[in-house]
Amino acid sequence: MSEKVTSLQVAERAGVSQSAVSRYFTPGGSVSKATAAKVKKAAEELGYRPNVLARAMVSGRSRIIGLVIADLKNQFYPMALELLSRALQERDYQVLVFFAENSTESVEPVVQRLLDYQVDGIITASVAVSNHLTERCTAAGIPVVMFNRGQDDARLSSVTTDNVAGGRMAANFLVGGGHARIAHIAGWQGATTGRDRTLGFVEGLRDLGHEMVAMEDAMYDRDRAAEIARTMFSGADRPDAVFVGNDYMALSVMDVLRFELGLSIPDDVSVLGYDDVPLADWPTYQLTTIRQPVNRMVTATVDTLLDRIEGDIEPRQILISGSLKIRASARRPKGFTA
Amino acid sequence: MSEKVTSLQVAERAGVSQSAVSRYFTPGGSVSKATAAKVKKAAEELGYRPNVLARAMVSGRSRIIGLVIADLKNQFYPMALELLSRALQERDYQVLVFFAENSTESVEPVVQRLLDYQVDGIITASVAVSNHLTERCTAAGIPVVMFNRGQDDARLSSVTTDNVAGGRMAANFLVGGGHARIAHIAGWQGATTGRDRTLGFVEGLRDLGHEMVAMEDAMYDRDRAAEIARTMFSGADRPDAVFVGNDYMALSVMDVLRFELGLSIPDDVSVLGYDDVPLADWPTYQLTTIRQPVNRMVTATVDTLLDRIEGDIEPRQILISGSLKIRASARRPKGFTA
DNA sequence: GCGCGCTTTGCAAGCGATTGCAAGGTCAAT
DNA sequence: ATTGACCTTGCAATCGCTTGCAAAGCGCGC
Numbered sequence: 001m002s003e004k005v006t007s008l009q010v011a012e013r014a015g016v017s018q019s020a021v022s023r024y025f026t027p028g029g030s031v032s033k034a035t036a037a038k039v040k041k042a043a044e045e046l047g048y049r050p051n052v053l054a055r056a057m058v059s060g061r062s063r064i065i066g067l068v069i070a071d072l073k074n075q076f077y078p079m080a081l082e083l084l085s086r087a088l089q090e091r092d093y094q095v096l097v098f099f100a101e102n103s104t105e106s107v108e109p110v111v112q113r114l115l116d117y118q119v120d121g122i123i124t125a126s127v128a129v130s131n132h133l134t135e136r137c138t139a140a141g142i143p144v145v146m147f148n149r150g151q152d153d154a155r156l157s158s159v160t161t162d163n164v165a166g167g168r169m170a171a172n173f174l175v176g177g178g179h180a181r182i183a184h185i186a187g188w189q190g191a192t193t194g195r196d197r198t199l200g201f202v203e204g205l206r207d208l209g210h211e212m213v214a215m216e217d218a219m220y221d222r223d224r225a226a227e228i229a230r231t232m233f234s235g236a237d238r239p240d241a242v243f244v245g246n247d248y249m250a251l252s253v254m255d256v257l258r259f260e261l262g263l264s265i266p267d268d269v270s271v272l273g274y275d276d277v278p279l280a281d282w283p284t285y286q287l288t289t290i291r292q293p294v295n296r297m298v299t300a301t302v303d304t305l306l307d308r309i310e311g312d313i314e315p316r317q318i319l320i321s322g323s324l325k326i327r328a329s330a331r332r333p334k335g336f337t338a
Numbered sequence: 339m340s341e342k343v344t345s346l347q348v349a350e351r352a353g354v355s356q357s358a359v360s361r362y363f364t365p366g367g368s369v370s371k372a373t374a375a376k377v378k379k380a381a382e383e384l385g386y387r388p389n390v391l392a393r394a395m396v397s398g399r400s401r402i403i404g405l406v407i408a409d410l411k412n413q414f415y416p417m418a419l420e421l422l423s424r425a426l427q428e429r430d431y432q433v434l435v436f437f438a439e440n441s442t443e444s445v446e447p448v449v450q451r452l453l454d455y456q457v458d459g460i461i462t463a464s465v466a467v468s469n470h471l472t473e474r475c476t477a478a479g480i481p482v483v484m485f486n487r488g489q490d491d492a493r494l495s496s497v498t499t500d501n502v503a504g505g506r507m508a509a510n511f512l513v514g515g516g517h518a519r520i521a522h523i524a525g526w527q528g529a530t531t532g533r534d535r536t537l538g539f540v541e542g543l544r545d546l547g548h549e550m551v552a553m554e555d556a557m558y559d560r561d562r563a564a565e566i567a568r569t570m571f572s573g574a575d576r577p578d579a580v581f582v583g584n585d586y587m588a589l590s591v592m593d594v595l596r597f598e599l600g601l602s603i604p605d606d607v608s609v610l611g612y613d614d615v616p617l618a619d620w621p622t623y624q625l626t627t628i629r630q631p632v633n634r635m636v637t638a639t640v641d642t643l644l645d646r647i648e649g650d651i652e653p654r655q656i657l658i659s660g661s662l663k664i665r666a667s668a669r670r671p672k673g674f675t676a
Numbered sequence: 677g678c679g680c681g682c683t684t685t686g687c688a689a690g691c692g693a694t695t696g697c698a699a700g701g702t703c704a705a706t
Numbered sequence: 707a708t709t710g711a712c713c714t715t716g717c718a719a720t721c722g723c724t725t726g727c728a729a730a731g732c733g734c735g736c
Contacts, residue, residue, distance in 0.1 A: 004478070006692060017716045022694060029694095032714060047474070052454045053391050053400060054692035057721045062391060064434070064455075071420070073616070078416035082409070086437050094455065096402070096434050099424050116390045117402075117432065136385070140342070251620075259621040278411070282589075283597040284622045344722055355686045360724060367724095370684055392722035395691045 005048040014042035025050045056118060065305065066114035067095045069125040070102040074220065074248040075277040076292070080125060080147065083298040091306060093120070102188075104130040115140060121305045123147055128191065129156065143308035143315070147301050148292070150192035150317070157308065157315040159301045161322040163193050166290040167200020168207075169324050170243045170272050173288075175208045176333030177270060179241035183214040185228050185253060187245025187274070194220070194245055197274060201243055213239055218249050225249035229256040233263065240269055241330065247273040247280050247289055254285060254329065270330035274322075286328035296320050343386040352380035363388045394456060403643065404452035405433045407463040408440040412558065412586040413615040414630070418463060418485065421636040429644060431458070440526075442468040453478060459643045461485055466529065467494065481646035481653070485639050486630070488530035488655070495646065495653040497639045499660040501531050504628040505538020506545075507662050508581045508610050511626075513546045514671030515608060517579035521552040523566050523591060525583025525612070532558070532583055535612060539581055551577055556587050563587035567594040571601065578607055579668065585611040585618050585627055592623060592667065608668035612660075624666035634658050 007021040014021070016035055023029030024039040031039070042048075056062035065088055072078050085095045096117060100110040107124075111133050114122060122137065122144045128151060129144065137144050138155050145157035174182050184201055187194030194217070205211060214232050218225040225244065229252070232239065244250035250273030257263045257271070265271055273280060276291035300318045307313045326332060345359040352359070354373050361367030362377040369377070380386075394400035403426055410416050423433045434455060438448040445462075449471050452460060460475065460482045466489060467475075467482065475482050476493050483495040512520050522539055525532030532555070543549060552570050556563040563582065567590070571577065582588035588611030595601045595609070603609055611618060611627035618625035638656045645651045664670060 004692090008692080018693085019695080019716060019718095020714085022692095023715090026694075030714060035714080049450065049454050051456060051692055053394050053456050054721090055694070056391050057395060057692080057723090058694045060721080072416040075413075078410040078419075081416075081435075082437060085435050089437060094434050094436065094451070096432050097419075097423050098432065099420060099427060112387065113432070116387050118389060118391050255621045279617075283593045342722090346722080356723085357686060357688095357725080358684090360722095361685090364724075368684060373684080389722055392691090393724075395693090395722080396724045398691080 005046045007048070007050065010039065010042045010046055010048045013046060014038040021048075022050075061309075062118045062120055063093050064096050064117060064119045065093050066098060066111075066117065066119040066122045067125065068098045068100050068107065068110055068114070068122065068127050070100055070127050073222070074246065074275075075279055076148075076246070076248065076275045076294070077125060079278070079294055080298065083294060084123065084125075084147070084301065087298055087302045091302070093306075100127055102127060104128055104133075108133060111137070115142070121145070121309050123301060123305060124149065126191070126193070143305060145301055145305045145308075147297065148193060150196075155315055157304050157317065159297050159304065159318045159320065160193065161290075161292045161297070161320045163196030163322075164200035164203070166274060166322045167197040167202070167243075168204035169200075169290055169322070170197075170274075171201050171204025171208065171210070173324060173330065173333065174241045174243060174270060174272060175205065175210055177241070177331040178333070179270060179331070181213045181237065181239045181241070182210060183232060183239035183242045184212050184216075185225055185232070185242055185244045185249060186215060186217045187249075188219040189217045190219075197245055218245065220246060220249065222249060222252045225252045226256045229253040230260065233257060233261055233269065238269070241272070242269060243272045243274075245274060247275040247277045247287060250274075250287055250289070250329075251279060251285055254287070265329050266331045272330050276325050280325070280327070288327045288330040289325050290322045291325040292322050293320060342389075343384045345386070345388065348377065348380045348384055348386045351384060352376040359386075360388075399647075400456045400458055401431050402434050402455060402457045403431050404436060404449075404455065404457035404460045405463065406436045406438050406445060406448055406452070406460065406465050408438055408465050411560070412584065412613075413617055414486075414584070414586065414613045414632070415463060417616070417632055418636065421632060422461065422463075422485070422639065425636055425640045429640070431644075438465055440465060442466055442471075446471060449475070453480070459483070459647050461639060461643060462487065464529070464531070481643060483639055483643045483646075485635065486531060488534075493653055495642050495655065497635050497642065497656045497658065498531065499628075499630045499635070500657045501534030501660075502538035502541070504612060504660045505535040505540070505581075506542035507538075507628055507660070508535075508612070509539050509542025509546065509548070511662060511668065511671065512579045512581060512608060512610060513543065513548055515579070515669040516671070517608060517669070519551045519575065519577045519579070520548060521570060521577035521580045522550050522554075523563055523570070523580055523582045523587060524553060524555045525587075526557040527555045528557075535583055556583065558584060558587065560587060560590045563590045564594045567591040568598065571595060571599055571607065576607070579610070580607060581610045581612075583612060585613040585615045585625060588612075588625055588627070588667075589617060589623055592625070603667050604669045610668050614663050618663070618665070626665045626668040627663050628660045629663040630660050631658060 011018040011021045098110045100107045125147045186198045216228045273289035280287040349356040349359045436448045438445045463485045488496045524536045554566045611625045614627045614629035
């Protein structure tokens with residue numbers, strides 16, 4: 001039934017050798033105008049297209065990029081996935097997705113399977129990679145770039161925003177806004193993103209002579225963030241500002257503050273997020289946040305990966321600077337115009 | 339550099355033939371306990387794993403499923419993508435994603451590339467497929483199943499909810515709630531989902547002796563929906579209820595009604611959506627909606643696809659029934675308890 | 677000890693392309 | 707007309723595996 005058309009059939013119909021057909025479809029292959037025309041005609045008549053898998057076997061390039069991702073609930077990632085995939089598609093690569101849990105143990109078998117598929121490169125989105133795995137990939141000559149997650153390993157490329165600087169921005173903005181009791185609902189401290197944002201925030205506060213009145217790790221989980229907000233803000237001397245580890249959780253926190261605790265934002269409490277997901281701009285939330293420039297992150301990721309695949313460049317750790325996106329969820333410092 | 343381990347190397351180290359190694363890794367391959375043990379040992383020492391691509395070449399099965407998707411902004415699709423991918427992963431298939439625009443012309447080249455990758459099957463999520471393409475896929479023996487989109491073509495499988503019935507539910511609920519001026523901001527009328535929901539809604543109203551006071555196609559676009567809401571509800575005799583073609587747009591409509599027009603939901607206007615995306619349940623929105631059971635849709639999709647790949651079953655058009663999920667965005671009919 | 681059936685094994689032919697190599701062609705310069 | 711440089715072309719090996727086929731091995735009843 002499945003009438004596969006092969007280069008051989010095209011060759012016969014065109015009256016040329018099979019290699020000629022192959023050459024016609026290989027960029028830079030040496031074919032005369034005449035043969036090219038014959039092959040083109042025959043190929044079109046037969047509806048022939050080269051078999052990527054066969055090509056992959058002999059050339060050793062599959063034009064497949066493995067993308068490991070933990071979850072799509074946080075609105076930042078669907079966006080990243082779409083942009084990454086589209087950017088790669090434009091460069092004639094395709095993305096093979098693999099879902100993992102957010103633990104190194106669960107990533108291990110997933111990456112194994114990735115390698116089975118002979119991917120040309122791997123992007124991990126918000127997922128950490130064990131040393132053992134890094135070795136395997138390095139040994140197999142497959143470049144890895146971590147998207148929105150860092151790791152202290154020179155063999156791994158990574159693209160992140162400057163989370164420490166971002167945390168500092170948050171501190172400056174909240175202190176500048178005249179807040180006295182500043183709290184922090186942190187991103188997962190098991191990830192560099194979470195840790196660095198927290199670190200920058202703490203440092204920033206300290207530099208301005210402030211200290212957090214409360215802090216809790218919500219592990220990038222919506223429900224956990226809500227739970228923490230509930231207890232953190234129910235006491236009498238509740239915080240008057242909170243920096244949340246990412247937007248996804250910040251929105252949850254806003255919901256709790258307004259709908260469960262009846263607080264008003266930003267009059268009673270200022271809320272600051274991190275990421276700038278599309279929802280942050282919706283009228284209901286108008287979340288002030290540290291913006292991660294997804295487009296630039298994606299471009300950097302794709303460039304780094306393809307450079308490493310096509311040339312043999314060294315791994316790069318890229319740091320992109322974020323910026324403060326001011327909306328209405330946090331009191332604005334006097335004279336703050338940026 | 340890239341030290342690929344092949345079955346031949348394993349064979350040598352184990353002191354058996356290369357076929358024996360292959361058989362060991364083929365489920366159902368005939369190998370004695372003794373050889374199995376030798377192969378296992380050698381394979382582990384060398385870190386050998388079969389090359390999926392090479393296997394695909396000879397067996398004709400790549401264990402890759404192509405997923406064509408138009409956009410991830412509507413929160414229904416990230417969810418679907420994740421569930422589909424996880425379900426397939428569990429059955430030892432992987433998903434190769436392809437982004438397309440929502441027009442048949444743009445889908446064409448995308449599916450071409452899919453075929454180049456020798457995928458075993460194709461899932462299209464909310465994307466239509468041209469006849470020409472259907473033919474190519476049928477000719478190549480590659481089953482296609484459309485997720486959340488129907489099409490009148492017996493060669494295509496599809497999984498949708500009963501959108502007509504859903505539209506009727508919406509009509510019943512709004513009429514039952516005592517609304518007099520009922521409007522409709524429709525899903526894209528170029529898609530079966532949009533048309534069917536509208537159709538069911540119109541029929542449902544008519545059966546109850548009602549008629550829409552306004553209707554407009556918002557093409558599943560957030561901004562367009564907002565724009566339409568703005569004009570539709572700014573007149574003096576504005577509607578007192580609106581059924582929106584999906585949740586993604588409904589949330590936008592709610593934002594406009596409340597924040598721009600200062601209307602109160604559901605006191606001034608009742609809003610009804612379709613899908614039941616996670617956001618619909620967030621306290622800010624509490625959107626009453628027609629629920630599409632994603633889990634069941636995904637299971638049905640995966641089952642249909644794999645049945646067709648593995649057996650040689652006929653295409654199936656599966657209709658799953660949705661249900662009304664009552665929250666707070668629409669006035670509830672008296673005595674309505676369900 | 678021989679023959680029969682069943683399982684296990686190895687050989688070798690593909691799967692559909694790419695690519696190095698050498699042969700054949702073309703064309704300009706001599 | 708002859709030569710050499712250069713472009714085209716075809717041959718055949720190769721990528722890493724699966725699988726049909728026939729030979730080998732094994733256990734068992736006679």
